[in-house]
């Protein structure tokens with residue numbers, strides 16, 4: 600898939616930005632705090648409807664404005680689509696080909712942006728919720744219907760927590776236990792299946808990046824158990840008193856923690872910065888290849904200031920990887936010359952200055 604045109608109005612410091620990107624490499628360069636990441640964020644929002652930096656709509660709207668408007672034309676094989684996203688403080692409204700989109704899952708997949716940003720490296724050592732979210736975002740790109748299953752689970756979880764907090768009787772809780780088990784086991788299976796598909800690619804990419812014999816694994820807890828529903832039921836029984844005492848659900852995929860392992864050691868506790876970066880890079884490469892194979896289409900890559908983060912070996916892997924694949928890429932950098940030296944001289948260069956884009 601290729602973005603053929605973009606139009607951003609009143610988005611952060613991008614007051615009025617029009618752009619006709621190249622079908623392959625696009626470099627957004629400029630000094631710090633000029634709007635380069637804002638541009639990537641806008642593209643990401645058009646495809647994913649969620650920011651990778653904030654949950655608050657107000658942050659996205661240019662100061663002093665009431666709403667932002669993002670528009671993009673996307674060509675995918677013989678098809679072309681127009682996405683329009685209106686961001687207001689209390690809501691987002693989406694149109695696909697001028698028709699109102701009611702369910703987010705109907706639009707995921709029209710534009711698939713895969714982001715690689717330095718901040719993601721911190722996920723490896725951060726909280727379990729960051730790692731779950733990281734995995735879930737990748738899964739959603741591969742399978743937009745996963746969103747509805749996650750939403751069902753979260754609704755059940757909220758309701759069950761409310762009942763636990765209010766000291767509801769067992770008979771009242773019982774149907775919610777069953778709903779939690781059914782929806783939770785589905786999420787567990789979805790995540791395990793997805794990781795199983797990515798695993799050989801992660802391993803392969805990691806070996807190529809590092810050129811050492813280390814085994815990289817993404818591990819999901821209890822992925823080997825045959826019946827996750829039964830396992831959840833037993834755990835709910837075991838922890839029933841504790842759940843009532845705390846007023847919250849202690850069992851289910853919202854508590855599970857994907858582990859990033861190298862040679863069997865958890866990077867969360869033992870990983871060097873270099874191993875963390877390699878792992879995330881390998882994961883992204885695996886995710887992209889998997890998307891290309893399962894959807895038959897290349898996602899759009901958004902690389903935020905990545906060259907300053909990587910050493911020369913990882914940079915050369917990344918550029919080889921980018922050159923070998925087809926597909927559209929947007930890179931941000933403060934140093935356009937170094938990208939020209941990397942062989943991206945054919946890219947389309949946009950200078951970003953004070954929220955304005957200048958085609959060069």
Ligand SMILES: Nc1ncnc2c1ncn2[C@@H]1O[C@H](COP(=O)(O)OP(=O)(O)OP(=O)(O)O)[C@@H](O)[C@H]1O
Pocket residue numbers: 610611612613629630631632633634635636637638657658659660661662904931933951
């Ligand atoms: N809602 C908003 N309204 C107006 N300006 C905003 C808004 N949100 C952020 N900005 C401005 O956007 C700029 C930051 O842009 P961005 O994060 O894209 O930087 P960048 O060019 O990627 O820089 P770096 O290289 O440091 O990452 C800052 O000047 C900030 O004040």
